[in-house]
Amino acid sequence: MLAFIIRRLAQSVLVMLVVALIAFAVFRYVGDPIASMVGVDTRLADQEIMRERLGLNDPVVVQFLRFIGNALQGEFGISYRLQQPVTELILSRLPATIELAFASAMIALIFGVGLGVFTALKPRSPASALVMALSLIGVSLPTFLIGIGLIYIFSVELGWLPSFGRGQVVDLGWWRTGLLTESGLKSLILPAITLSLFQLTLIMRLVRSEMLEVLRTEYIRFARARGLSQRAINFGHALKNTLVPVITITGLQLGSVIAFAIVTETVFQWPGVGSLFINSVQVVDVPVMAAYLMFIALVFVVINLIVDILYYVVDPRLRVGG
Amino acid sequence: MADPILSVRDLTVEFPTRHGILTALSGVSFDIMPGEVLGVVGESGAGKSMTGSAVIGLIDRPGRIAKGEIHLQGERIDNLPEERMRGVRGKRIGMIFQDPLTSLNPLYRISEQIVETIRTHLPLSKEAARAKAVGLLDRVGIPDAARRIDDYPHQFSGGMRQRVVIALALCAEPDLVIADEPTTALDVSVQAQIIDVMKELCAETGAAIMLITHDMGVIAETADRVAVMYAGRIAEIGPVRAVIKDAKHPYSAGLMGAIPRMSADLERLVQIPGAMPRLSAIPPGCPFNPRCPHVFDRCLTHRPAASEIEPGRRVACWLYPGVQEA
CATH class of the missing domain: 3.40.50.300 (P-loop containing nucleotide triphosphate hydrolases)
Known part of the structure; x- marks a missing residue:
């Protein structure tokens, strides 16, 4: 187990280094950093001095190592557009994105697993057929369309929920949360549903097909033949055996939820990391883009690590011999 | 009893x-x-x-x-x-x-x-x-x-x-x-x-x-x-010794012939020709009739039920008197 974690950690570090190289390449070679920072009327000699002072004339390897060193200390330079340290920018936007991603992951998990189990246990009921048909819509409709549709129904027509922004937030010092105010919670509902819908249908369909598969196995038949209760069989014996693939997909999807909240954040003008990224792309704010790239890679690497460890917790067959 | x-x-x-x-x-x-x-x-x-x-x-x-x-x-x-x-x-x-x-x-x-x-x-x-x-x-x-x-x-x-x-x-x-x-x-x-x-x-x-x-x-x-x-029916039922020694139904007789024995000098094990019919294609009459060595007219048209021919033994075969139709 420990050896396994160490091996995975080493792999994660390698992945992060590769991503860092790409981020560094973007940072260093997409456009000229000096040209982006100074005005058109700065003299060439001054530009040269700046270039020397920022170390841009050093060998590439030295610059890359410096980039990594800075990254390790959470230092990604100054945003061209907003003239603030990039790390500060991202951290200030992060709570919004994490709250949104977490809320939608919860919605997706709870309803995905619940509906998946239901449709697997009652495959013949009309309710299951309805859920399955609706899930097709969830899988095939693009996120922005769902978002706009929800805004149209619940904000424009019914006027129940706000259509944009985060509502009132409470500052906890290191975390600005929207979960403690009514307007914050109300604002969260539509974007969270929008972002969760695709994952929800995906998890539901996965749980359903895995569950149907497991219910046909011999050990479920044997459990029936021993007179165990339906409940113990369905939720104790069957559901647990569907969990490994579900954990994999949910984990990867959680990464995607954070990474691709961009569309949802744009539709709802949600002040998160995704909208920060979109705004930065529009003006080629390279330091922000590079840092965002590193951040998303880190999210994926960490989630993958957690998923791998969870396998071990769920499935004893993986534990021996590691 | x-x-x-x-x-x-x-x-x-x-x-x-x-x-x-x-x-x-x-x-x-x-x-x-x-x-x-x-x-x-x-x-x-x-x-x-x-x-x-x-x-x-x-x-x-x-x-x-x-x-x-x-x-x-x-x-x-x-x-x-x-x-x-x-x-x-x-x-x-x-x-x-x-x-x-x-x-x-x-x-x-x-x-x-x-x-x-x-x-x-x-x-x-x-x-x-x-x-x-x-x-x-x-x-x-x-x-x-x-x-x-x-x-x-x-x-x-x-x-x-x-x-x-x-x-x-x-x-x-x-x-x-x-x-x-x-x-x-x-x-x-x-x-x-x-x-x-x-x-x-x-x-x-x-x-x-x-x-x-x-x-x-x-x-x-x-x-x-x-x-x-x-083929979904009981062909013969009885005490194990009796059935092995003296199988009444031609199918069980065939099965018993297929038991390997150390003592027998047989070169090859006996096998029953043909295969059991699929459930969708069970022939009329006795389901075993296409493979039976003793088949006769009645087997092709009338289906036998497992009926008692000796105390404790029931057989579904027209070879024995007293067997009823299913």
Whole structure:
């Protein structure tokens, strides 16, 4: 187990280094950093001095190592557009994105697993057929369309929920949360549903097909033949055996939820990391883009690590011999 | 004579399909006495396992019992509501499946699976159930049971796992054990041990066994009586010695001829020509008629029912007087 974690950690570090190289390449070679920072009327000699002072004339390897060193200390330079340290920018936007991603992951998990189990246990009921048909819509409709549709129904027509922004937030010092105010919670509902819908249908369909598969196995038949209760069989014996693939997909999807909240954040003008990224792309704010790239890679690497460890917790067959 | 523990009468199981109704079992009747071992033999698809599934009420959808009755200790069980049937399964009828590698849930410890089953049927505390489980595992021959009980199924070999399965099937001390090909998936070297363990334990608790297998050798050594099945029907049923020595039905005679014997000087084992008909294409008359060496006119048009030709022996064959039409 420990050896396994160490091996995975080493792999994660390698992945992060590769991503860092790409981020560094973007940072260093997409456009000229000096040209982006100074005005058109700065003299060439001054530009040269700046270039020397920022170390841009050093060998590439030295610059890359410096980039990594800075990254390790959470230092990604100054945003061209907003003239603030990039790390500060991202951290200030992060709570919004994490709250949104977490809320939608919860919605997706709870309803995905619940509906998946239901449709697997009652495959013949009309309710299951309805859920399955609706899930097709969830899988095939693009996120922005769902978002706009929800805004149209619940904000424009019914006027129940706000259509944009985060509502009132409470500052906890290191975390600005929207979960403690009514307007914050109300604002969260539509974007969270929008972002969760695709994952929800995906998890539901996965749980359903895995569950149907497991219910046909011999050990479920044997459990029936021993007179165990339906409940113990369905939720104790069957559901647990569907969990490994579900954990994999949910984990990867959680990464995607954070990474691709961009569309949802744009539709709802949600002040998160995704909208920060979109705004930065529009003006080629390279330091922000590079840092965002590193951040998303880190999210994926960490989630993958957690998923791998969870396998071990769920499935004893993986534990021996590691 | 004592009352039978299990009494099956005219059991008929049907599967509605797109191409009409398939009859998987037709007019199957037999009794099992307390403590008796009834062997059920036949080729694949003869309806042996289907009979076992019907008794314990686990026929796969869309199959259903179309006709007939099943009585357990005098109580009719084929039409019990699911909740009541649950109390029968495991508690009064135990079932052992063919493949020990797939019968155990891979994600739970052996202890968890046995304790769960014991506590479903008996009012025991966790500790008492666990103690009982250790005792059971010890009885089925698992060395160092107290320690190994907390292992997972994948940490046991096939033979050991089948012992665990037996312990699970017997943990609530059922009166009847249905063993569906309990040794087919195992090494020949451990087959005899598993059968012995099962027989011993059942003899201790007085449980009757319905032993489903296609291995006549196992039947010969284990069973008191044997039912030979063919195409969803009982071809012949009687005391095991009598059937082996003097099989009445041409099909059972063929099966007995296929038992390898050390003493016989035969060059080759006898085989029955042809194959069992598919359920959708059972011929009119006696289902065995295309393969029967003694076939005559009546066999082609009239279907024989398993009828008593001697005390304790029933045969479904027109060769014998007194056989009724099905």
